[in-house]
Amino acid sequence: MAKARVIITLKKTIMDAQGQTAENALHNLGYRGVSNLRIGKVVEMELDGAPKEQLSAQLDKMCRELLANPIIEDFQFEIED
Amino acid sequence: MAKARVIITLKKTIMDAQGQTAENALHNLGYRGVSNLRIGKVVEMELDGAPKEQLSAQLDKMCRELLANPIIEDFQFEIED
């Protein structure tokens, strides 16, 4: 059983309206030092059934097929056992 | 300028319907080894204006006040410069 964590973020060139709104809210709360705030998704899961060395390839495929939208999002992941 | 990443997830005791839906979808696509999939949020930002040793306390406060809702969510963060 391995644990995986995928981080999915909007591509840097794409506007993140949600992040912008949260950043403005933080500024209004007095946290003026915050900048470039962006909001993404994190997906955590347990993986089983494949030999460890294949997990990474499998996870990459899952991200492309379902978890992330490669047209507008980037993703990165780490697997630990 | 420090970079921070906050990970916000639903508390373990709360059913994550969105995660469940994604997990089912992965099973349907043939990824049967996936289990306990949970979806959360990741907030990335740059921090400035406070001495490094205070950043962590500041970020913790931001999370409690705005970024996470402690009734349903847990959060953790890391800061790197």
Add this chain to the structure above:
Amino acid sequence: MATATELHFGIVVFPGTNCDTDAWHALHDGMGAPVDYIWHEDTDLTGFDCIILPGGFSYGDYLRTGAVARFSPVMGAVTDFAAKGGLLLGICNGFQILLEAGLLPGAMMRNVGQTFVCKYVNLRVEATDTPYTRAMEKGAVLRIPIAHGEGNYYADEATVEDLRRNHQIVFRYCAPDGQTTAEANPNGSLDNIAGICNRERNVMGMMPHPERCTDPILGSADGRLVWDSLLG
């Protein structure tokens, strides 16, 4: 408490609020009540007897519903207003803001079905000893529409137990015959909760939209009962 002719309503407008005018029409055209808008940067609530936080997508619902709106300047004044016993009603996004602001206990999560749901639902009246429901009958079933993506009410067991003990659960989703079944629950809310009030009973939050069924031409006039209770 104010009487019918005195009750002056204030409807708070946040950027992204979109049911403000609906509430205005329901109260002004439908009930003939005096009503004004309150901009989210205003902090003076003198003259108002009942403040409504209407539905919509304040700040786009970005981050979490209600999370950003609760920090608007007006919310400090709204909190004081409620603490002094003023009537405060949150509808849909307004309910979400009340939760985020801690004026009501609990939190909202995404609908269990993962999609936005807009439709008429049935509500069972659970408490009639609130200013918002005193014209209703306990156990009566009302038809009132919902329209939300995050109406899945959650609170920890102790909090819910508290709500029950103090009769703070005001509305529950139910079947047409009044049974609070799982199928009648449109969003996965704990214990079919659709609306709650605070212990003092002057603050209420509800996901369904009474302002959408004040005029019978829109399919139901059951929402009038909320206004009748307030104005009665």
Add this chain to the structure above:
Amino acid sequence: MAMEPQMWRELGLADAEYQRIVDVIGREPSPTELAMFSVEWSEHCGYPRSRPLLGLLPKEGKYAARVKGEDAGGIEVAPGITILFKMESHNHPSQVEPFQGAATGVGGIIRDIFTMGARPIAVLDPLRFGELDEPLARYLFRRVVEGISFYGNCLGVPTVGGELRFEAPYGGNCLVNVMAIGIVETDKVATSRAVGEGNPVIIVGNSTGRDGIGGASILASHEFAEDEEKRPTVQIGDPFTEKCLIEACLEALETGAVIGLKDMGAAGITCTTCEMSAAGDHGMDIDLQKVPRREPGMEPWELMMSESQERMLLVAQKGREDEVLGIFRKWGLNAVTIGRVTGDGMLRVRDNGELVAELEAKTLADPPVYHLPAEEPDYYREVQSADLSQVPLPNDMNAVLRDLLASPNIAAAAWACHQYDHMVQTNTVVAPGADAAVLQLKGHRQGIAVTTDGNGRYCYLDPYVGAQLVLAEAARNLVCVGADPAGVTDCLNFGNPEKPDRFWQFKRCVEGLADASRAFGLPVVSGNVSFYNETPNTAVYPTPVLGVVGVLDDVRRHCTPGFKRAGDVIILLGETHEDLGGTEYLKRSHGQVTGRPPTLDLEREKKVQAACLRAVREGLAASAHDCSDGGLAVALAESCIHGRVGANVARRPPASSSQHPRRMLRASRRSRPTSARQPLCSAKSGATTS
């Protein structure tokens, strides 16, 4: 520096088009100018291939129409009250990224409405995908609906109708059309003209980024090639900013300090500066350095072409700038003066003090027109002469009816409709699910009804008749709810017009629509053309989708499709022919898409509709529903399902028509399912019937 052919080709310009630009301006264009031409002269913005035919569509009808050259057109539905409406496609962006494609489709068409000073009051979303058993079609469908729900719900504009159709030809190229409707006092309709030398030109709303550069315009002006890299063209929607823009723009217009306002859709700053100048017979001098941007290092041509969403261009009255800017700031929006109106008709664009473009606005706004060849396609003869008399009668009519009712083209669209807020603004008197949606106009006795309809199969089998059938059906949907059809908008979805057989389909459809609109006395107040809806493997059916608005004299006098009470009399209006061609039945039960579409006699159709309308208006009808996909059998079943009552019907009316119906509808073995496209009314029992 001489231009390499590659430069204009990458921008989607043909060599001949480039030569034409050189001829018209008498020199080589600068890179920025070339980019500006490439978008303005693209099919998406300039309609060079369709304009000659669009002139056929009538601009006047029985209601006072308001059409001329603005973003959307409309009709006056009550004294002093104008309803503006328009439909647009977002097909290609939705095929590439369904959620954002559909979302920005809603955003774009809504801007067309409030840019004219109207408050958006409704959206409708006619959608077409491949067959539902295709995973891709299911994915696109789900994500498109989510995208519309995400954007429209946040704006607080109800989505009150639409269509859902699933057919193989849309598999490689879905059709996502969106119609928006707005209301405005007739004398407050805003213009998009730039006039008055020295008046400030202000950009408002979101900042400008690289997203969607060459997006909608380039994407919509070509077929999909295999494995094309489309990423840079995706636009991202921000409904929250759009909601604030609506409020701020309407508030700004209310002050009287706004001279002209135009939304930035495709081709962003290029389109707005050039078209506002051309419309106002003036010019503009703008400085790109002032444009709020979200990425460093953007080139002038990128700024001019960016399709970043939720932006508008505004010309204010000199001296009242601050008043206008203040309103946008109050709503938390960017608002920056980027230049001035000039008197010489020239559009000058500066960057860092350097003049990067200097063109006559009118030249840019006036693309050349192409008269393309049209040629009857091979299949047409064949389907026209198909003999359907040999189609065998089914053994089990109940099974046929059940199968039709289960067709995703006929079954209720509740799964989609429930994801849309269709009640916000508290005007929705008849919600999605009926033949048309009915909206009240607060403070007026009158109401409006609205429907969208299309039928790619009919138009494929006979584009001329097909287009007329679509209009007839839309009008029929309106009379069924008690509204008098008043005005039309169209979204013409076709394949590659450079192929003569595709262009023939387009031409015949437009001719059919023009003739039918005239016959019905309906103006076509606005519209949109979407070409190149094809891939190497599939071309969509020729699919004109129509949005039609009707007027109810008294919004309380409306009808819905459900039978109301046991004992009411059911009346079928019009004539029933053996029209099997192109029916859902023929396709599902016999796997054929062929034959001629149903016969249409426009004069007779008008009479049937007039009778139905009168029955509803005079309160004689308890319910009304039109026979469309699935024919009479499906119409009867739907009226039963909506009303939760049964019906007893005979081929010929029994002597006593007040029988108490006890049995559910059972189709008689001998009757052939037809596609009779006629209204079906139920009258209150006791009312005289003929």
